[in-house]
Amino acid sequence: MGSPVSNTPNHPDDREGPETPGTPELSGPPAVPHQAEAPSPVGGDRARRASRKVDRIDRLAELTARRETTTGAGLWVEAFRRLRTSKMAIIGACIIAVFVVLAIIGPWIAPYSPTAQSWRGEVFPNRGLFVGPRGENWLGLDHLGRDVFSRLLVGARQTLLVGVVATLIGFTVGALIGGVSGAALVLGGRVGQRIDAVIMRFIDMMLALPSLLLAVSIAAVMGQSLTTVMIAVGVVQIPIFARLLRGAMLAQGGSDYVLAARALGVRRRRIVMAHVVPNSLSPVIVQATLALATAIIEAAALSFLGLGNPDAAQPEWGVMLAQAQRFFDQAPMLAVYPAVGIIITALGFTLLGEAMREALDPKLRS
Amino acid sequence: MALLTVDELSVTFTARGRRDVTAVSGVSFDVPQGEVVGLVGESGCGKSVTSLALMGLLPRRGVRLGGRADFDGTDLLTLSPSRMRDLRGRQLAMIFQDPLSSLNPVVPIGVQVTEILARHRGMKGERARKEAASLLDRVGIPDPDRRLKEYPHQLSGGMRQRALIAMAVACAPRLLIADEPTTALDVTIQAQILELLRELVDQEGTALLMITHDLGVVAGLCDRVNVLYAGKVVEAAERRPLFSDPAHPYAHGLLGSIPRLDAPRGLPLHPIRGSINDTIAWADGCAFAPRCDHYTLECLEGTPALAEPAGLGQPGHLVRCVNPVLDSSDLHTPLLEAPVPVASAEGDTAAPSSGAPAGTPSDTTPDTGTTPATATDGEPGDAPGKDTPA
Numbered sequence: 114m115g116s117p118v119s120n121t122p123n124h125p126d127d128r129e130g131p132e133t134p135g136t137p138e139l140s141g142p143p144a145v146p147h148q149a150e151a152p153s154p155v156g157g158d159r160a161r162r163a164s165r166k167v168d169r170i171d172r173l174a175e176l177t178a179r180r181e182t183t184t185g186a187g188l189w190v191e192a193f194r195r196l197r198t199s200k201m202a203i204i205g206a207c208i209i210a211v212f213v214v215l216a217i218i219g220p221w222i223a224p225y226s227p228t229a230q231s232w233r234g235e236v237f238p239n240r241g242l243f244v245g246p247r248g249e250n251w252l253g254l255d256h257l258g259r260d261v262f263s264r265l266l267v268g269a270r271q272t273l274l275v276g277v278v279a280t281l282i283g284f285t286v287g288a289l290i291g292g293v294s295g296a297a298l299v300l301g302g303r304v305g306q307r308i309d310a311v312i313m314r315f316i317d318m319m320l321a322l323p324s325l326l327l328a329v330s331i332a333a334v335m336g337q338s339l340t341t342v343m344i345a346v347g348v349v350q351i352p353i354f355a356r357l358l359r360g361a362m363l364a365q366g367g368s369d370y371v372l373a374a375r376a377l378g379v380r381r382r383r384i385v386m387a388h389v390v391p392n393s394l395s396p397v398i399v400q401a402t403l404a405l406a407t408a409i410i411e412a413a414a415l416s417f418l419g420l421g422n423p424d425a426a427q428p429e430w431g432v433m434l435a436q437a438q439r440f441f442d443q444a445p446m447l448a449v450y451p452a453v454g455i456i457i458t459a460l461g462f463t464l465l466g467e468a469m470r471e472a473l474d475p476k477l478r479s
Numbered sequence: 480m481a482l483l484t485v486d487e488l489s490v491t492f493t494a495r496g497r498r499d500v501t502a503v504s505g506v507s508f509d510v511p512q513g514e515v516v517g518l519v520g521e522s523g524c525g526k527s528v529t530s531l532a533l534m535g536l537l538p539r540r541g542v543r544l545g546g547r548a549d550f551d552g553t554d555l556l557t558l559s560p561s562r563m564r565d566l567r568g569r570q571l572a573m574i575f576q577d578p579l580s581s582l583n584p585v586v587p588i589g590v591q592v593t594e595i596l597a598r599h600r601g602m603k604g605e606r607a608r609k610e611a612a613s614l615l616d617r618v619g620i621p622d623p624d625r626r627l628k629e630y631p632h633q634l635s636g637g638m639r640q641r642a643l644i645a646m647a648v649a650c651a652p653r654l655l656i657a658d659e660p661t662t663a664l665d666v667t668i669q670a671q672i673l674e675l676l677r678e679l680v681d682q683e684g685t686a687l688l689m690i691t692h693d694l695g696v697v698a699g700l701c702d703r704v705n706v707l708y709a710g711k712v713v714e715a716a717e718r719r720p721l722f723s724d725p726a727h728p729y730a731h732g733l734l735g736s737i738p739r740l741d742a743p744r745g746l747p748l749h750p751i752r753g754s755i756n757d758t759i760a761w762a763d764g765c766a767f768a769p770r771c772d773h774y775t776l777e778c779l780e781g782t783p784a785l786a787e788p789a790g791l792g793q794p795g796h797l798v799r800c801v802n803p804v805l806d807s808s809d810l811h812t813p814l815l816e817a818p819v820p821v822a823s824a825e826g827d828t829a830a831p832s833s834g835a836p837a838g839t840p841s842d843t844t845p846d847t848g849t850t851p852a853t854a855t856d857g858e859p860g861d862a863p864g865k866d867t868p869a
Contacts, residue, residue, distance in 0.1 A: 301538075369580035376534055376575070377595050377646055378568030387594065391585045 166320055170353055173396045173470065174360030192395075192472040202468030208461025215266060216273040223263035225250075227428045232258035243444040252450055255433070256440055265450055268428035271339075272458065275412040278343045280404045283350025288397060290316065291355035295362030295393070296385045299371075313359070319352040328411055332420040339422045346411045350404050357400050361393035368392075395473055402466035406459040413455050430455050481509035482686045483533075483654055487546035488556070489710075490525070490532050494541055502528040504710040504761055505546065507785075510654065513684040515677070517697045517718075519733075520707035523755050526690045529707075530656045532556070533688075534573050535563040550654065569599045572647035576659040578639035582631035588615075588642050589627030592649065599650045614645040618675060637668035641675065648679060655679070656688045661696060673700050694733060698722060706730045709758050709766035712785060716796040725810070726788055726796065726803040728771045734810055765800065773802040 196202045225231060235244050236258045244254040252261040294312040297305035319327070331345040365371065366389055374384050415421055416431025417438075425432060430451040437447035490503040503525040510516045518526050531537050533548050533555055548555040550571070558566070567573075575581040583591060592611040596602040602610055608627065615623035618641040631639055640660060647655060657676065661669035677700060680687050689701055697704055697718065704721045706714040706729065714727040725731040732751040739746075753770040764779035765771070771778070778801055785797045790805040 369575060369577060370583045372536060373573075373575050373581040373643070374583070374591075374594075375536055376567055376573040377598075377649075378564050378566070379594055379598055380564070383594065383598075387586065387590075388583050392583065 166353075167317070167356065170356045170400075171360050173400060174357050175364060192469070195472040196468060199468045199472065201464045202472070205461050205464030205466075205468060208457060209465060212269060212458050212461060213273065216269040219266035219269050223260075223266045225260040225263045227259065227264040227267040228426045230258045231260070234258070238440055238443070241443045243440070243447075245444075245446065253444075253446065255447055256436065256444075261433075261447065261450060264428035264433060265430075265454060268430050268433060268451070269454065269458075271422070271427070271429040272409055272412065272431075272455070275339065275343055275346065276405050276409040279346035279408040279412060280350060280401055282344060282347025283404060283408075284354055284397070284401050286347070287351040287354025288358050290351065291358030292362070292390065294355065295359040295366075295389070298359070298363055299366035299385055299389055300381050309359070313356070316352040316355050320356070324349040324407075325411060325414060328415060329418065329420065332415055337420055337423045342412050342415045342421050345415060345420075346408045349411065350408065353404065354397060354400060358393055358397050361396050362389050365389045365392045399466055399469045399473060402462055402469060406462035406466065409462070410455060410459050413451075481511040482551060483510040483688070484549040485509070485529075485533070485546070486549065488529065488532060488548060489543075489545035490528050490537065491543040491545070492541060493543055499543075502710055503532065506705075506707065506710070506712055507546075508705045508712060508715065510686045510688050512653070512686050513680060514702045515680055515687045515689055515700050517701035517704040518688065518690045518707060519692065519694065519697055519704055521692055521755055524707040525710040526692075526707055527658055530573065530658050530688070530690050533656060534567060534571060535560070536573075568595055568647075568652070569650045570652055571654045571656065572650075572652040574640075574643055574647050574655065574657040574660045577663045578636060578643050579631060579663075581643055582639060584631055587628055587630055588634065592627070592642070592646050595646050595649045611645075611649075614649055615642065618642070618645045618648070619671075620645070636664050637671060640664060640668075640672055644672070644675065644679075648683075648685070651683060652685065654686045654688065656690065658690045659692065660689075661691075661693070669696075670699075676700065694737065706733075709755065709761065711761055711766070711782075711799065712797075713767065713799045714797065715785070716793065720793045720796050723810075724793070724796075724805075724807045726798040726805065726807075727767075727800045728773045728802070728804055729767050731804045731807060731810070732770075732772075734807075773800075773804065775802055777801045 232244065232250070232254050236242060236254050236256060238256040243256070244250065244258075246253045250260045250262065252265065255261050255264065290312060294309045294316075297308040297312075299305075328345040328349050331348055332341045335341040335344065362385075371384055371388055374388055379388075412421070413429075413431030413434065416429050417435045419435065421431060422429060425436070433451040434448055434455075437444070437451070441448055486507050488503055488506045489501065492500045492502060506525070506529055508516060508518070518529060520526050528537070532544060535555060535558065537544075539560075544556045546556070550566075555563070555566075555571075582588070589608065589611055592614060593602070593607040596607045596610055600610075611627055612623040615626055620626050620638055620641050626634065626638070626642075631642075634642065640663075644660075655676075660676070661672050664672060673696060676687060676689075679685055689696065691697060701718050703717055704715070705712045706721075706727065708727075708729050714721065714725065714730045721730065722734065725734050729751070732749075735749045736751060738748055751770055757769040758766045759769060759779075760766070761782045764781065765774070765783050768774045768778040783799045783801050785799040787794070787796060788798050788800070788803040788805070790803070
């Protein structure tokens, strides 16, 4: 940020103090300032949480920057090899695969219509009469006599759609902002630093807001719709991606090959586009996987709060959860099914994302 | 008239709230066309900073440059950044220490070579690819068409350095700066790379500024040598006189510290005592004085001048010392006879990257023990240690 490290990305004088003997020889200057400079004057809980968030993002950016250049294989090849041997990655990938397949073919394999209240006469919520799992309806009926299993299957698609679109929004806009900021920094000059500082302060402000609160506010302002949910969840992701890409670009900007390219007169724009950006994408991709998990949970939360699809008949896990909540003491299982769906899906993305992060971490490489 | 004339180059790093650090203080040397000029010194003596300053690659903020670097009539130090960018790669080029980290890991070699051709020679498409292939062929990379499509990690260390050299000579630059180009390579590859550089110099008349800590490289390649200590040239001479009659106690000590293979068992090595941190400011006297065996009180009377000492009788052999070593018959210098450079005299292949700062505290910790250039794989150097006079 505005700290001395970023001022002069390749200043040989930047390293101060004795080098810790244990750290691997870095080819560039220290990557990203470790401590978040988010001011926390009185140590308010929110400030601390925000700075922890910032810290985590910066750490990921830094991790992938210090790739070990002595191993022969390329970063991704090596990472993939490690991913295949990681149980965490395999489990995560399996969960995601099942979820994606179900989300795509769900409407076709669902045994009944998810919206038709075919068994309306058998359920009497106000008398506490519900129908549990049975041969005809594997997971029973909901309070309006609809088949829960079919609703779950069809609802998976909504959940996936919201998650993916929201993450795409966050990724695209965030990477754009972070890319501009990082490019401004790498290209150097006082102007670049100013641009970067302005953008990053704005991003820090967004990061300081609790994400769900931000999403709820956006959804409330824009009105109730599925698009709103996607945008709201996406906006929450923007600062994370922006800060991550910028941090990675900053770290790459001080690398040897950038110096070598400069030494051969390669134009600055080309250095950024052809050299810095492609090398900075790996932490962003890892984050995208992790962000999908958060997006799914947040989308469900927004639906749960009634800010999602106004057509409540359309199945969506968050909506199902919200509806089941009213009858939780009579039919708790109705809430458990969508909740388990959300948890397992989010877990799948988190597992894969964390495994990728570990695989890309050179310190763990053998 | 030499192609590059560096006159009293000084580089000072300034940071608000911190003491200024002068990495290079008044270095002067010439690099004539078609010659190899060596810049020799241990880690932290200012060699890499000198090269970065000449290339205009030091950050603009926090760095104060002084002196002149006259390259064919233009002062490299005051050139605008955009003119400097046009010059780099076309007229001046640089080869770095670590070939793997100097190549972009996610971009094929071919793209990295052709982007230079596109930038400076306006070549595109098939023409650029053909030229890139012939460049790789010229630096001795077999099967260049296949290599162009490969990524840096698929090439061996020697081949990577060859690819970097190909990129550096792509536009036939008039001055090539090589910053420890062989440090990261093993000895056989090192010899091949040096041979290649020599060939380029001889065939193209390129001027080569060779920056190294390795006396073997100097002996095998350089026409003229400048020995740097703490940011100043302490001795400048043709290769032969430097190796046979090193007059500055530091240069003398460097050569004397090279272990002899034919020495009887148990013979102690001769390190230079202390480390580069045992220094005094040049303004107060000779920076090497605290480590010097020949030191007298006169050494502390201001900066000694770089001059031809009386007793040597070699024109052009300049020494910055008030008590030069005039008799070097005790030295055994096998390096001159050896056509192929021997292994690194310093042995710290894991030395900090090319941008290693001079004289900053950070540089000290890993090095304190070994007196550089005494080396022999590191350990024995620190024995005499810290008992510095003065």
